[in-house]
Amino acid sequence: MHINPIQLFDAESSTFTYILAAQDGNDAVIIDPVDRHCERDLAHLARLGLKLAYVLETHAHADHVTSAGRLRERTGARAAVPSGCGIAPAELQLDDGDTVRFGAAEAIRVLHTPGHTAGSVSFLWRDNLFSGDTLLIDGCGRTDFQGGSAAALYDSIHGKLFTLPGATRVWPAHDYKGQSVSTIGWEREHNARLAGRSRADFIALMDGLDLPRPKLIDIAVPANRQLGLGHAA
């Protein structure tokens, strides 16, 4: 059964936010919400008649500030974050293999997928993978700050993500080309950075990217470690 999430977009940082609604009842979770869309996202929950159980983060983002803290205040949801990201105020600190349960029967499995940052995780819900900045559509996250590591990213993707069933739908945290969704099978065979490339070649590629430092990193990362609270949106 293919039950898609609701995918929301922030055009400024090209970030995807996801709402996952339980099949039974009105419980929901939100993944990687963006501060400037707090009211928009609350409006989506209200229109759909959903009650927020958890706000999840895939990592401490460097390019935008989360609304996790504000959503928590406004809805009574709990914050669930990767244990390795230094996000102290969150109620749940998630480790590899943990399960976040919501609604009558929904389960989200936590996969620790270090590489973009040391603490990054991906979430698996039904046959949907929320891959954060670990695996992007036909690409992957950068690995040059916050404990990033090209070797770790390669091992996370090949060891934990590409071993999932090929039909698993991949919902990334970003896309810069108007793309929305992919599958593990397609990425395994075609991903421009990963398919047919050795571990050593991948590390050389990533370490040679020489990308500009994210403009917001010095504001966003400290803010996100406080769930975005204290940040003037």
Add this chain to the structure above:
Amino acid sequence: MHINPIQLFDAESSTFTYILAAQDGNDAVIIDPVDRHCERDLAHLARLGLKLAYVLETHAHADHVTSAGRLRERTGARAAVPSGCGIAPAELQLDDGDTVRFGAAEAIRVLHTPGHTAGSVSFLWRDNLFSGDTLLIDGCGRTDFQGGSAAALYDSIHGKLFTLPGATRVWPAHDYKGQSVSTIGWEREHNARLAGRSRADFIALMDGLDLPRPKLIDIAVPANRQLGLGHAA
């Protein structure tokens, strides 16, 4: 059961395109595809392993050119369009009450919802309404060209859409505020143009809008009546 469609966006015309995937097998349909995203949409189908059965149009659009003809050529899908929109080359001319079937067990019901244009339809698939430019999130389509009629729009929305179950998810053809989805229940109670407004007041409101003529209308409407073929994208 809430099985969401895959929602794609055209930032230039703020148009939503939808991919509906069958629960069993690999058949799919696409609703309101945009010419400049033909390759993107084909890539989505390829990544998801989907075979396109139908290209559907909610109406002959005035603000963008469809890729229906090109998608048909590239995939072997058939074009299914409202009978009242003058889109002669389409295989299926849809009337109110018709059902478009795809995959093992998927059914899309056609609702003739005139008002934005005389021929406009909405599509109902499972508990999802694809409302075209008839009903937007907290708004509605304009009614001042292509046989548009505020009275007809009011009757379509109140008579055919607001009588659907309140939990029906509303997926519009456009949004200009970063919103993605709503429900019939919310729109019935809160829609800024429709809730608590009499038919006469609604007609007066719509007839007084005095909107600028769509820039592309003289190109888009004739092109869309040929499924976008003959148009240089």
